[in-house]
Amino acid sequence: MRTVKAFAPATVANVSCGFDILGFAIEGMGDTVQLIENNSQELRVVSITGDGGRLPLDAAKNTCSVAIQALLDELGIRLGLDIHLEKGLPLGSGMGSSAASAVAALVAVNELLENPLEKKDLLPFAILAEKVACGAGHADNVAPSLLGGFVLIRDYHPLDVIKLPVPSELHCVLLHPHYELRTEDSRSVLRDQIPLKYSTIQSGNVGGLVSGLFLSDYGLISRSLRDVIAEPYRAVLIPGFYEVREAIxxxxxxxxxxxxxxxxxxxxxxxxxxxxxxxxAARKVYESMGLGVDAYHSAINTRGAFVIE
Structure with a gap:
């Protein structure tokens, strides 16, 4: 029986001013999916490790199998596969956990089928799986996980995704406090209407951040990392947000x-x-609050998802 294994990296979505339209990939952390062909002509989620037993084995609800089935349906192929998912990302962390699973599964099945689709053409199926996982089919996690680097989603109808340049010295620190925040709760606090002045500020910051990436202008990148639309409402849900930002x-x-x-x-x-x-500096803030924190650091991952074996 044929078998293949693929890895997809963690991601940062929104990137402050780029709500639902910007994301970038992280080195080192991510999810791994192994596919083993079977004779059943069905998709079976056989094992999941690293999730504490929380993710569904039901093929109709798991992001890996949902993404794979969507791809197979599009190609008109019936294929039996046993799916083994190794979670390297904590659930509910904001690091693109469900996206990495779906992307790794798609890269693996595409390889098993001898790559009928280009990498970028796998994106719509990953977006569909994201919708199943969190109720919203956004691409700002799945696109950078799949393609690597900094990614701009200019539009969804039709899908228009642009890879942006990454300055050579740009690095990222991730701080994951020992605190879970559900995506549903984080989205529930957002406002449906945005005052014109905030829309103008946000547009300027998105343009500034994209320009800073093209120009390798770190000062411009710094000035543009400001969110006036989502962050003011979400920050209050995250312990230590303002204290950590000031400290670092x-x-x-x-x-x-x-x-x-x-x-x-x-x-x-x-x-x-x-x-x-x-x-x-961040650890000191969290320690003062009696809250644990995991810290990671990475260059920007420009490779994206790939086949391991």
Whole structure:
């Protein structure tokens, strides 16, 4: 029986001002999916590790099988597969956990089928799986997990995704407090209407951030990492948000925001020298609150998802 294994990385979505339209991929952390062909002509989620028993084995509800089935349906193929998912990302963390699972599954099945689709053409099936997982089919996690780097989703109808340049010294620190925040709760606090002045500010910051990436202008990137639409409402749901942001500013942070829907926070920085100071300053804040925190750091992952074997 044929078998293949693929890996898809963690991601940061929104990137402050880029609500639902910007995301980037992280090195090292992610999910792994192994597919083993079977004779049943059905998809079976056989095992999931690293989730504490919380994710569904039901093929109609699991993001891996949903994504694979959508691809097979599009190609008019019936195929029996046993799916083994290794979760390397915590659930409800804001690091694109469901996205990484779906993307790894799609890259694996595409390889098993001898790559009938280009990598970028797998994206609609990953978006569909995201909708099943969290009720909203956004691409700002799945697109960077699949393609790597910084990604801009210019439009969804039709889907228009652009990979942006990544300055060579750009690094990221992720701070994951030991606190779970459901995506549904994080989205429920958002407002349906946005005052014109805030829309104008946000548009300027998105343009500034994209320009900063093209120009490798770290000062411009720093000035543009400001969200006036979602962050003011979501920050109150995340313990220590404002205290951490203030503490890491003097340690070399270019700016801090909420990764996806939280509670993970991200900070961009120039080079690696400021990373220890950023992590130390953040830990002190969380320790004072009696809250544990996991800290990660990474260059921007420009590779995206890939086949392991």
């Amino acid at each position: 500013k003097s340690a070399g942070s270019l700016g801090m925001g909420i990764s996806g829907s939280g509670p993970t926070l991200f900070s961009l920085c120039q080079g690696e020298s400021s990373i220890p100071g950023i992590i130390s």
